[in-house]
Amino acid sequence: MARIIGRMPELPEVEVTRRSVASRIAGAEVESVFVGKPLRWPLGIDADELRGCRVGEVVRRGKYLWLPLLPADRQAPAPRSSGGLLIHLGMSGSLGFSWQPGAPGPHDHFDLLTDRGVLRLTDPRRFGAVVWGPAMDQGVPARLLAGLGREPFDEALTPEAVHTALQGRRVSIKQALLAGDIVVGAGNIYACEALFRCGIDPRLAAGKVSRPRVARLLAEVRAVLAQAIEQGGSSLRDFKDAHGAQGHFQLSTQVYGREGQPCRVCGTPVRRIQQAQRSTFFCPICQKR
DNA sequence: CTGGGCTCCTGTCAGC
């Protein structure tokens, strides 16, 4: 039986995090920076150089957050660098913003201390990252974002475009979804759930999915992500502190993490298989094509 | 260009 690891930050959790942090940190002035244990990549700048920057509007791209750091107009002396921080929560990361978070704990690896509070990255497994760059489309951030597919809610992402992009792909549709180079945001949980909702066998070759089914799949990816964002958003009202987000985003799943348990639609035991070293959950009866 | 496999890390859990 597969175990479910507590929270896996996928697009919905990243978006909910953005919404909870953005309005409170916008306009804040950086006073100092704490860097803990190494994360996935080095920060890429001397932390002292961020002092005196003003935080801009936090935006999300895929599962990344971009935190603009601009020169504060009335600050003297002016910061030595402006640009921003590209943040990824990895497998186990969470971002909190609070007035007095206390001393960093063993899993707190980055603090941005500002005049409005402290933005803190907590990440036990350290798959996450905080990387400085001169702009979102320059330097290391640009390189990291370059291969990303379209945003799931981008209106320019049509079923036709997705279908075309899938043509010739021989990997499974599940792997193609996870790859994120066509549409971003569907991690392992949501890929499994979306495929279940539209009755597509996760093992089916990506290029073999018919156009109507691609349209249905895109709709379900959007629906499951939107639902998760909404659920996370509603739970935000209960936030008490910076890390109150724990466990709030666990959508009640139809198949994910339910190996051996009866399919909620037909009662057949949910199957678990490995695809590219990753667990896939599906109903062998409901997902036949 | 595509696809497959490896890698980072540590909390959790099965099994002895």
Add this chain to the structure above:
DNA sequence: TGCTGACAGGAGCCCA
């Protein structure tokens, strides 16, 4: 009850 080892997973990266 305590210890050990397998496992989970996002996504960059390297190689065939």
